[in-house]
Amino acid sequence: MSEVKELAEKLKSEGEKMFAFFSGLTEEQWTSSVYTEGETWTLRNVLSHFVTSEKGLVKLFERIRTTGEGAAEDFSIDRYNATQQQKMKDFTPAELLEQYKEVRANTVEWVTGLKDEELEIKGRHPFLGETVIREMIKMLYIHHMNHYRDVKRAMK
Numbered sequence: 001m002s003e004v005k006e007l008a009e010k011l012k013s014e015g016e017k018m019f020a021f022f023s024g025l026t027e028e029q030w031t032s033s034v035y036t037e038g039e040t041w042t043l044r045n046v047l048s049h050f051v052t053s054e055k056g057l058v059k060l061f062e063r064i065r066t067t068g069e070g071a072a073e074d075f076s077i078d079r080y081n082a083t084q085q086q087k088m089k090d091f092t093p094a095e096l097l098e099q100y101k102e103v104r105a106n107t108v109e110w111v112t113g114l115k116d117e118e119l120e121i122k123g124r125h126p127f128l129g130e131t132v133i134r135e136m137i138k139m140l141y142i143h144h145m146n147h148y149r150d151v152k153r154a155m156k
Contacts, residue, residue, distance in 0.1 A: 004119065007119075007137050008112045010141055012104070014145070015108070018050070018100070019101055021148070022100070031044065039085070041085075043151060044093055045085060046147050046150075048084070048085060048088040048091065051100050054103050055106075061136055064123030064136075070125065071125060072124075075126045119133050120133070120134070123136075127139065
């Protein structure tokens with residue numbers, strides 16, 4: 001199996017697990033706090049973050065793939081996340097779940113369309129800095145797993 005297909009399968013599988021987890025939450029759990037430093041984030045905010053960050057990152061990856069242009073040096077992850085949370089504040093958990101499913105399906109489709117050699121294209125990732133597309137794709141998975149770990153900890 002090619003590396004592109006392996007990455008796509010991993011994202012697909014992880015996405016299905018995240019969708020199942022969030023789909024199983026009760027109404028009360030959606031408002032449970034996960035992060036309390038600065039702006040409080042609930043489980044709903046975490047899912048909203050998954051949607052907006054992945055949508056933005058895949059657009060960035062495509063720009064890197066086609067032009068070599070990555071994230072600006074002065075890009076602020078915190079500012080971006082705050083702006084995106086504000087844009088998503090009126091969506092219900094059910095709407096966010098549907099958006100998550102669509103965004104992840106689009107990501108898997110985008111990754112599947114890559115050639116193995118395109119995994120070596122370099123660009124600037126907002127968190128990782130200068131790196132190759134392969135590592136950026138892997139970071140999508142790691143990013144979700146890190147937040148999922150925090151969510152599980154907060155739910156105990």
